[in-house]
Amino acid sequence: MFYLTSGVLFLLVALSAPAYAEQNLLEGGLLLTAAALSVMALALILTLRSLARRNAKLSRQKQSFQRLLAETPGIIAILDKNLLLINASSSLKSLVTEQDHSTLAIPVPLFADANGSIDLLPEIRQQLKQQGIWHGEVWLKNEHHCEAFKISVHNLSSHQGKTSTYILFGQNITKFRQLAAHQQQQQLRDDTTLLPNQLLFIEQVRQAIASCDEHYPSAALLILDFVVASQSEREVRLNEQQILDIATNLKLLVPETLLLARFQHNIFSILVPPHLCKQYNTIFLNQLAHKLIAGFNQVDSQGMRSPLRIYIGISISPNDGDNVDLLLNSALKAANRASEQSDSALCFADSANQQQAPDFLAMEAELYRSAAHGEFDLYFQPKFSISSNRIVGFEALLRWPSPKRGMLPPPTFMPLVEETGLIINLDRLVFRKACQQVSYWQQTGLMRGRLALNISIQHFTQRDFLRYLQDTLTEFELAASLFELELPESIFNHPTIWLRERLHSLERLGFKLILDNFGDGISSITQLRLFPLHGVKLAPALVKYIEQQEQQRNICATLIRLIGYMELDVTATNIETEMQAYLLHVMGCDCQQGHRFSRAVPAEDIGQLLLKENQLLNNQRQLAN
Incomplete structure (x- = not known):
């Protein structure tokens, strides 16, 4: 560009020069222009070659990047x-x-x-x-x-x-x-059975013991020791296939809610966590142990019994140990004692539990037999009105006249009934017997108020629960308004919409609905407002210490007052002393029942009880006059 400019200037100067130099100057300008154009062409060529090299480089980079993306x-x-x-x-x-x-x-x-x-x-x-x-x-x-x-x-x-x-x-x-998961599994699981190994089991036991509290105070261990008896009755070591077969059978027999592990070569272990270790845990543990023994003591098609023997040791915290080592040692020692008793036996670490162990299986069989034949009786405990000194109703209480054990109250057999599911059959038997009794009382003029019946949560949740009650009432030509249904607080564990509809259905039939054991569980004042309930029965724990503890009196009085504000009836039970009855009456609880007034009596004694009541009332009237 510089040369082009210089050439143009030169031409301008030449045009102003004399004419004789015109031709020479023109020729020189043309030469300079040609030179400038040559330089420009060269620069363009160089630029294009540079761009070509750059494009080639970019193309190679792009190809390398694409190859990188591909490979x-x-x-x-x-x-x-x-x-x-x-x-x-x-x-x-x-x-x-x-x-x-x-x-x-x-x-x-x-x-x-x-x-x-x-x-x-x-x-x-x-x-x-x-x-x-x-x-x-x-x-x-x-x-x-x-x-x-x-x-x-x-x-x-x-x-x-x-x-x-x-x-x-x-x-x-x-x-x-x-790979990491596989390595972890190898560390925490048994290679043969894929069950948790001893390391993982001990850690789970440690966590279970740490999670125990006042509501779930216990955890339990079962140690299962398997041996094979030869013809000479000498124990032989189990091979891997036998171990695998045992594990497969155990997985079928042990509920999934429990932790099953392989503890040692021929020893398996089971952890019952605190939330499943209920108040009457020995019943559940007995049932589980007997189920395991029965599951392995099988006879083949030729009548030959399996040579496999199972010895079960059971320990329960905190009585048998408040840490992992003590609890495991107790269970292992119990399993060793079981091996000394007989073929395929169980043994509790605690001697008191062990004394009851053989009895549970026999009691379960007796209960089923008695339920099938209707061999249960109803006793009736009256409810008293303190203000009128009159009986205002009864509560039906179940009794079992066991042929081998005599007349037994509910606490001795009800836990086993609930664990086995027999409670549904007994609930229906009670309702049927109660209808028979109410029908008789109406005919003889002995009916007072309503008859209260305890309803189990298992029966309450049955699909045909309402239908059974309605059909039975129709059979005996009775009105539902003659009965109170005492419902457990565990009903609130069910969905609100379902529960409200079920309670409304019972209310439409005419039943009076009472919440049992109020103040001792999960129920609250808010729940009393949400559902169609007619009254509550105070938990015995609220009443037990009202004489001795001012705080307990204040709590009880406040609850009774709040229940009264919601226009619900309130009943106190387990009244043992005159002072308890007086304090509750002052607090506003008029309806009471307990041994202070009368124990539960058989149906044939109700007439005598009412006659005695009339005599006392007549004596009071005479004294007043």
């Missing part, structure tokens, strides 16, 4: 500002789309969990805006794939937040995770 074992991606794919490695493309496009406009499905329930993209976007980098472990999941990656995402701009492009790269760690 890399990890994942690489270029993302836009919304973290949508601009370009990605083949390995990543295969995970997010079935078609191999070079340019993709779809999001990368990154999640924090293998189920794909926690989307990580919002968190990644937020951190990239703030810091320009994000790294961590993710799950890349779609309909066909679910793999784990460790990734990093970087802002490509040197000025943070001024660009819309990011680069993502990562490494597949799925196999590493699987």
